[in-house]
Amino acid sequence: MADLIPKERYISREFLDLEMERLWPRVWQIACREEEIPNAGDYVEYDIGDQSILVVRGADGSIGAYYNACLHRGTKLGSGVGSFAEGRIKCSYHGWCYDLSGCVTSVPDREEFPGLPLDLRLGALRVDTWGGFVFVNMDLDAEPLLDFLDPIPKLLxxxxxxxxxxxxxxxxxxxxxxxxxxxxxxxxxxxxxxxPQILPWTDDVSIAYEQYETHARYGRLENARRELRGSPRLGDAAGVDEGEILAGLVAGLGGAFLKDEKAVVDELRAADLPPGAMLSAFQERRMRLLAERGFDTSAFTPDRMTSAEDVYWFPNMVGPIYPGSALLFRMRPNGLDPDSCLKDVWVLEWRPPGDERPMPERRFYPDWTAKEWDPVSTQDYENLVKVQAGMHSRGFEGLRLNERQEGNIAHMHRVLDRYLSRS
Ligand code: FES
Ligand SMILES: [Fe+2]
Incomplete structure (x- = not known):
């Protein structure tokens, strides 16, 4: 039996403080996506714990990231998302101004600050992009982003x-x-x-877990990608309706698939196909739909059309990526409270280059119970409330992980330790 993962890692303020001191200031993390800041002056505020970072599109189109605090008396300079008019970041308190690269450009009554350096500028973070994601790192000596991400860029x-x-x-x-x-x-x-309600159309057993130096993935084994089948836990699959499994599979993808695809499922269900033919028919149709939209499918085998790459990007993003769409979850500590977190749900879809549309509205739910989520998410959230409460129990010491199926979790703790053990 592998060692317990001590529960303090999940519930103690001391451990969260350690993460705030040694993980978040040193790790490449996803702050936003490039399309959120298309024009000079556009910004996104990225919060991590008690730290607020401004990610700003500069006058020359490059992206900068700065600590979000005025150098005069600390006032936050930007909140949420927006655009700094006329390329000027103006503090709302005493009106100090900065340009989009963080340099102080004007200080009211400057002559009354005799020692103020002329080249004063906001503290900058490292910034780099991959896959349309804007990564930031507070550690100016951090390894290059692509080295950190390996092998995700190759994989995806x-x-x-x-x-x-x-x-x-x-x-x-x-x-x-x-x-x-x-x-x-x-x-x-x-x-x-x-x-359990998704087992009739979900093979939850034939999943491979794979850990890399820093990141990890899990995904359906090749044999399981070729058949419409439910969980082997349900025993003999005789009598299972393939159309139902396919409909469940497509509907259960959390909005990651497009409406047309649901129509294809209906059409195939009506088409009286021989047993075993439905999945490949759907995969071919989906491949064609993507190709018609201009997406290059040549690197994919048809069975990839219904099977995701579930990638875990250390430290805090995970989710299924399909040809043409992605559903990503980014988790962050909510302030300095170990018992609370922010979960971002990002639904991305591929569009032909040039097909730019306004950003969808960002919706914020300070109370997750105020909205009705899909049944699977609701089950997850209800459990998470119980997990966090239960971990505080005097009768619970730590996590006992399944060596294979929960290997990505153990790996996350190992990589986390790599950061925490460096003083
Ligand atoms: S705190 Fe920003 S100008 Fe005073
Ligand atoms: Fe779940």
């Missing part, structure tokens, strides 16, 4: 994430540690316990 290059755009953007507050929420999307072991 054919998906053309850089050409994807937001279709939906939701953020909710959940009463659980950011890692507890992450864990819930980093394993398939809980499907039989938490989501």
């Amino acid at each position: 290059s054919a998906y053309r994430l850089d050409e994807m755009r937001f279709r939906a953007y939701r953020t909710l507050v959940l009463p659980a540690n950011w890692k507890a929420v992450l864990d819930a999307f980093n394993e398939g072991y809980h499907v039989q316990g938490a989501h």
